[in-house]
Amino acid sequence: MNTRLxxxxxxxxxxxxxxxxxxxxxxxxxMEMHPEGIVTYIVDRNINYTNVCVSACKFCAFFKGPGEEGGYVLSTEEILSKVQETVDLGGYQILLQGGMNPDLPLGYYTDLLRTLKSHFPGVAVHGFSPSEVWYLSEKESRPVADILIDLRRAGLDSMPGGGAEILNDEVRTRVSPRKCTADQWISVMETAHGLDMRTTATMMLGQGETFAQRMEHLDRLRDLQDRTGGFTAFIPWTFQPRNTRMVMPEASSHEYLKFLALCRLYLDNIGNIQASWVTQGPMVGQLALFWGANDFGSTMLEENVVAATGVHFLLPESQLRSLVERAGFTPRRRSMDYTLREEAV
Incomplete structure (x- = not known):
């Protein structure tokens, strides 16, 4: 298994x-890639600043259409309160993601980032998926690079890999036709990497895609990583069908673990792979540490998108560390770029 598949x-x-x-x-x-026996994790919080979205993805149970009852945009005061609570609980990063909201101009995002950084200069902001950035670029009629430069100057530290789902346009046309194409998603990521911004990569299994389409996704990520080296980690998870407009069985834990293993073998140039206990639960998440994963993700002080499907696992830091230790590994806090942090627990 030493040659590239x-x-x-x-x-x-x-x-x-x-x-x-x-x-x-x-x-x-x-173990060849990470022989030290460490399993990393981050203490952060998902803040969904808005649930209003024009994308209307069939797999999403979280969004509300523009003008629909239940739609919201969090006030800056609410967001600052959530960040303060995160800091009080030992957190040092926020994941800031929302929908493709037509009522929010670029200035909303830059003002929010500046305010966050002025109040919490030590908190890293990992925010805005390629789908959100591409939407902003089209809405503002400005190049993606300009959008990213403005966001970065305002305080954005890194970008998550949301909106990837499956990087195949047949799948995307079927489940998320208003979202950016596979080429556009890759383009945003390549632009971010060219600006020396680190990002993560993701994949959502179980939307009725074929094995070949899954491999197209992995191949595109590996090819981009060959060119840029900008991905710090890969995070695959399974589609949660409840409360969505897609009627299909959920991919099994067997399917998840087996494909996770294949991802570790195929993505030979992405150093870190994350276990998805948020969708699989803590026990399968622990098993994932023996199927190729070396990272246990986030303590998820708040998570709303997966929870909207009725799947809601909570994992306090002490329990997360215990699961890692009982698996025979050493838990260590990390930053988004996988720099190990001083122990503070």
Whole structure:
């Protein structure tokens, strides 16, 4: 397994190995890449500044259309209060994501970032998915690079990989036709990396996509990482169908673990892979540490999007650390760029 897999070889590896054998291969690769036996995590909070969105993705149970009852935009005071609570609980980063809200100009975002940084200069802001950035670019009739430069000057530190779902336009046209295309998502990420902004990459399994479409997604991420080296981590999770407009069974934990293992083998140039306990639950999240994952994600002091599907796992930092330790690893706090932080627990 020391040579780079191509897509045909990946299919062969998938077909010829059961979940345990493939998991063993992925764990071996994980330990080669991270022999120190550390499992990292971050203490942060997801703040969804608005749920108003024109995208109307069929898989989303969180959004409200413009003018629809239940739509909101958090006030700056509410957001500052949430950040203060995060800091009081030991957090040092916020994940700031919302919808493609037609009523919010670029100035809303830059003003919010400046206000956040003036009140909390030590809190990292990991925010705004490529989908949100592309939407802003079109709405403002300005290049993506200009949007990102303005956001960064205002205080944006890094960008999450939201809105990737499956980087195949047949899938995207079916489930999220108003969202940016696969090429556009990649383009935003490449632009961010060119501006020396670090980002994460994501993938949502189980939307009725084919194996070949999944591999197209991984191949596009690996190709971009070859060019830029800008991804710090990869985070795959499973689509949660409840309360959405897509009627299909949820991908099993067996499917999740087996594909997670294949991701670790295929994405040989992305150093870190995150376990998705938010969708799988803490126990399967713990198992993921033996199927290729070396990161346990976030303590998720707040999470609303997955919770809207009826899946709502909570994991205090002490419990997260205990799960990692009981798996035989050493838990360590990290920053978004995977710099280890001083222990403060």
């Amino acid at each position: 191509n897509k045909n070889e990946a299919r062969y590896v998938w077909d010829m190995n059961d979940v345990f054998t493939l998991g063993g291969l992925a764990h071996q690769r994980r």
